[in-house]
Amino acid sequence: MSLLDQIGPVMVGPSSSHTAGACRLALLARNVLGAEPRHARFVLHGSFAKTAKGHGTDLALVAGTLGYYPDDERIRDAFEHAAAAGLAYEFTTADLGDIHPNSVLMELSAGGDGANVSVLGSSLGAGFVRVSQVNGFDVQVSGAYHALLALHTDRPGVIARVASVVADDQGNIATAFSARQRRGGHAMLSMEIDRPLADYAVTYLSSLPYIHWLRQLPAVMAGDTAAPAEAPAAAGAPVNGDAR
Amino acid sequence: MTLADIMVYQGKASDLVLQDDLGDDAAARSHLLTTMLGRVGEMRDSIRRGLSSTAPSRTGMVGWNAKTLNDAPDALGAPLLKRVQAYAMAVNEENARMGRIVAAPTAGSAGTVPGALIGVADHLGIDDSDLVMPLVLAAGIGQVISKSMFIAGSTGGCQAEIGSSAAMAAAAVTELLGGTARACVHAAAQALMNTIGLVCDPVGGYVEVPCVSRNAFYAVHAVSAAQLALAGVESFIPPDEVVYAMAAVGRMLPPELRETGEGGLADTPTGRRIALKMAR
Numbered sequence: 413m414s415l416l417d418q419i420g421p422v423m424v425g426p427s428s429s430h431t432a433g434a435c436r437l438a439l440l441a442r443n444v445l446g447a448e449p450r451h452a453r454f455v456l457h458g459s460f461a462k463t464a465k466g467h468g469t470d471l472a473l474v475a476g477t478l479g480y481y482p483d484d485e486r487i488r489d490a491f492e493h494a495a496a497a498g499l500a501y502e503f504t505t506a507d508l509g510d511i512h513p514n515s516v517l518m519e520l521s522a523g524g525d526g527a528n529v530s531v532l533g534s535s536l537g538a539g540f541v542r543v544s545q546v547n548g549f550d551v552q553v554s555g556a557y558h559a560l561l562a563l564h565t566d567r568p569g570v571i572a573r574v575a576s577v578v579a580d581d582q583g584n585i586a587t588a589f590s591a592r593q594r595r596g597g598h599a600m601l602s603m604e605i606d607r608p609l610a611d612y613a614v615t616y617l618s619s620l621p622y623i624h625w626l627r628q629l630p631a632v633m634a635g636d637t638a639a640p641a642e643a644p645a646a647a648g649a650p651v652n653g654d655a656r
Numbered sequence: 657m658t659l660a661d662i663m664v665y666q667g668k669a670s671d672l673v674l675q676d677d678l679g680d681d682a683a684a685r686s687h688l689l690t691t692m693l694g695r696v697g698e699m700r701d702s703i704r705r706g707l708s709s710t711a712p713s714r715t716g717m718v719g720w721n722a723k724t725l726n727d728a729p730d731a732l733g734a735p736l737l738k739r740v741q742a743y744a745m746a747v748n749e750e751n752a753r754m755g756r757i758v759a760a761p762t763a764g765s766a767g768t769v770p771g772a773l774i775g776v777a778d779h780l781g782i783d784d785s786d787l788v789m790p791l792v793l794a795a796g797i798g799q800v801i802s803k804s805m806f807i808a809g810s811t812g813g814c815q816a817e818i819g820s821s822a823a824m825a826a827a828a829v830t831e832l833l834g835g836t837a838r839a840c841v842h843a844a845a846q847a848l849m850n851t852i853g854l855v856c857d858p859v860g861g862y863v864e865v866p867c868v869s870r871n872a873f874y875a876v877h878a879v880s881a882a883q884l885a886l887a888g889v890e891s892f893i894p895p896d897e898v899v900y901a902m903a904a905v906g907r908m909l910p911p912e913l914r915e916t917g918e919g920g921l922a923d924t925p926t927g928r929r930i931a932l933k934m935a936r
Contacts, residue, residue: 418798425751463861537808
């Protein structure tokens with residue numbers, strides 16, 4: 413944990429967990445989608461369900477979906493910005509089971525025949541977050557590092573191959589997690605890397621026949637500078653269909 | 657690093673924190689110091705906005721307190737006290753109305769460090785550039801505490817949040833006023849040991865009541881701790897043991913008193929009414 417996490421981050425209030433953390437989770441979901449979201453559905457769980465309005469959790473989730481970072485003063489008026497940007501959104505509450513009390517299921521779609529994703533995340537306190545599921549697959553993404561998500565066929569050597577490409581690009585793997593649906597079926601690999609993977613490496617990985625979908629998510633913990641609000645660079649366009 | 661390590665250091669406490677965190681990496685040091693100076697500016701901005709606004713928060717419970725105090729006559733003839741309290745509340749009222757603040761270490765406790773440190777600096781006419789290293793020390797103290805417990809009201813109660821911020825602020829003010837590393841650590845320990853047991857019972861679960869006025873109180877608490885330490889008053893319990901004690905007390909707190917909005921002030925007739933109103 414950096415010294416700048418103790419005196420910082422610079423953020424729009426009122427709550428590091430319920431506002432900044434919620435914004436980061438939605439930012440990650442936006443990057444999982446990899447396109448400009450047109451519709452967002454947020455299923456709020458636990459404390460998120462109970463206190464979203466007073467904490468601005470709802471505004472922060474919409475703001476993150478729009479690509480705003482936690483220090484962006486536009487968070488306060490996120491609903492107006494969403495209307496202007498053509499983003500429709502809805503909130504609902506549900507018991508999502510035995511998970512962290514500050515959790516939200518985010519279902520984003522790019523509209524039309526575009527991609528849609530579902531991302532389950534929790535705000536752990538003090539602004540730290542964890543994405544624990546993407547499209548139903550267990551993943552481990554903290555937002556503290558750049559992360560690579562790869563949906564692939566469960567067969568020998570995939571993790572080694574991805575790891576070697578990361579190594580060739582001088583990337584250092586901070587965490588790695590992989591879970592499969594069943595032997596020989598689809599599996600999701602999540603890998604957190606100290607710095608972003610170069611475009612050519614992303615393109616190469618995306619071209620592998622056994623990798624069906626790949627996304628690179630930026631680190632969202634660091635950075636006080638409000639990032640530009642344009643659509644996330646399509647780091648690895650959907651290769652062979654979507655992630656479901 | 658432990659508080660004992662900082663305590664025995666012969667140089668400035670913040671130098672040791674910087675060395676421990678970044679070693680001799682000149683680029684990383686320069687980035688950190690530049691960013692920290694930027695954060696002093698962000699803190700100042702939030703104080704300025706907070707002192708001039710009376711716009712209510714989303715729940716309507718707070719929003720005018722900092723300006724009310726700032727505009728009031730100094731009844732006690734204690735301008736430092738008034739300034740520290742007003743600055744601290746200004747930051748937390750900005751936070752409550754979704755303004756931009758610097759979490760220190762959390763948003764709910766964001767007013768304590770700037771209230772104490774910038775309050776004292778303005779009282780004495782000290783430049784912002786001289787606040788950078790004290791803030792580095794504050795961050796280092798926060799880091800040490802967070803190794804023993806998770807700094808969040810939901811896990812450790814308010815003591816973990818405001819106790820940490822007060823300890824960080826106390827150390828920072830002590831260094832700002834020329835205190836030794838030993839004095840800085842004892843200031844932090846005094847601030848912590850006199851916060852142990854404080855529960856997190858925010859009305860409706862929102863970071864407003866008692867959070868806004870609590871930051872005013874604990875910014876002053878931090879300045880008191882610095883005053884004791886600068887005079888040579890020390891914590892009888894070794895500082896690291898104080899941190900462990902606080903972490904242990906945090907684990908003993910029932911969930912109702914850990915940011916759930918279900919106990920204490922939240923569980924008053926007025927508190928329950930606000931919770932109902934906002935849930936609608």
